[in-house]
Amino acid sequence: MKILLQTTLLVFSALTLAAQRPWLKVERPPFKEAPSFITAGGALYALADGLAITYRHGESWMQIDSIRSHPKALTEFINGSTVCFTQEPGSSVVHTFYSISGTNFSESDSLDLNTHHVVGAGWSGNTVYIATAEGVLYSWGTTIDSLIVPAVQGATVRQALISNELFCLMTTAGLFVSTDTATSWALKNPPSKLDGLDISTDVALYQGALLASTDQGVFVYDAKSGEWSAKGLWQAEAAAGRVLAIAAEPPYIVALRPTPSGRVQMYRLEHADSTWIPTAYEVPMPHPAVYASACSIDAGWVVAYFSDETTPDSTGVYAYNLNDMSDVQVQDSKSDIQLKTTKTGLQVSTPINQQGMVTVHALNGAEVLRAMLSPGFTDITLPDHLRGPLGVYIRTDSGQEVRSLILW
Structure with missing residues (x-):
């Protein structure tokens, strides 16, 4: 640890x-x-x-x-x-x-x-x-x-x-x-x-x-x-x-x-x-x-x-x-969106009445994954070869945005 x-x-x-x-x-x-x-x-x-x-x-x-x-x-x-x-x-x-x-x-x-x-x-x-x-x-x-x-x-x-x-x-x-x-x-x-x-x-x-x-x-x-x-x-x-x-x-x-x-x-x-x-x-x-x-x-x-x-x-x-x-510096969002890592990838929490989109980028800017977000909790599975530092961008239909660095 x-x-x-x-x-x-x-x-x-x-x-x-x-x-x-x-x-x-x-x-x-x-x-x-x-x-x-x-x-x-x-x-x-x-x-x-x-x-x-x-x-x-x-x-x-x-x-x-x-x-x-x-x-x-x-x-x-x-x-x-x-x-x-x-x-x-x-x-x-x-x-x-x-x-x-x-x-x-x-x-x-x-x-x-x-x-x-x-x-x-x-x-x-x-x-x-x-x-x-x-x-x-x-x-x-x-x-x-x-x-x-x-x-x-x-x-x-x-x-x-x-x-x-x-x-x-x-x-x-x-x-x-x-x-x-x-x-x-x-x-x-x-x-x-x-x-x-x-x-x-x-x-x-x-x-x-x-x-x-x-x-x-x-x-x-x-x-x-x-x-x-x-x-x-x-x-x-x-x-x-x-x-x-x-x-x-x-x-x-x-x-x-x-x-x-x-x-x-x-x-x-x-x-x-x-x-x-x-x-x-x-x-x-x-x-x-x-x-x-x-x-x-x-x-x-x-x-x-x-x-x-x-x-x-x-x-x-x-x-x-x-x-x-x-x-992108690691930052805490003031929005209602929550992001955390799991053993299999990511978990994103959005307000219960909002959908959205999440994109994951390698550090060279290449997009490696894109997924739709459902209202509430969305679990996203990441392939093992992506383990390491990643950039995550989240945007809801209402316009709330989060950009963050994670280490997975």
């Missing part, structure tokens, strides 16, 4: 020391321009002066030759399809391409936008929308229609988010939100110490909720109340401050923040009631430029493009595996 206890302590001590790992520099998409990243259909796309796709989190990019140069927006659509919009520099014509496989795109339509320039796209219901920098939305449904957003006129739209729950336009005049499919809009700026415009640097959707990065941390918007609230708590040594970019994919939210020395540190939020946790070493360049559109989460991997004029050789695409459970 004493030897087992010492072994357990040594394993967890080693895991704690290994809690921070470096970013991995991965392959850059085959383009001259700096890319922006979008996840769709189980793949990661890079948009620049061409379109490329990867299924390996930033490695092995494949250029999609059927797409004309300068894709401006890309979005998932119904039945797992993907829609891409291209617009040549100086041209008013937008070409629409459609794909079922994600790699073979066929042109399906074109539209003259007059003097408007595409900045984003998304879908709601059975309609695809594209947003322009000039504050005009175009919709593809049974007909092609244009929707002028009066509140935005005179401002420049920099980013657009479109979903079934809400529409958001991030502009030089602030954040405009619509919860009635772009019929009416309201200025909904998150809290900030800055006066005037450009108080938000990035926006993202997380499980239907709107997130915004500001000079005071990350905020989440409640569409019902129309109010903002802080998302997560910051440790004393990392008090709420400027956030350069955010990315979200359940169960992860990450934020990129500048350090006092001018470098960039990544933080992640483990679950709804947790504190932002510093994750990974600082980005490996002295003064990295962060591009909000070039930071995405792809199946648990953060993929981001950074550049630094002082060290051009370090400029490129970097990846970090959030699934690697050696990052």
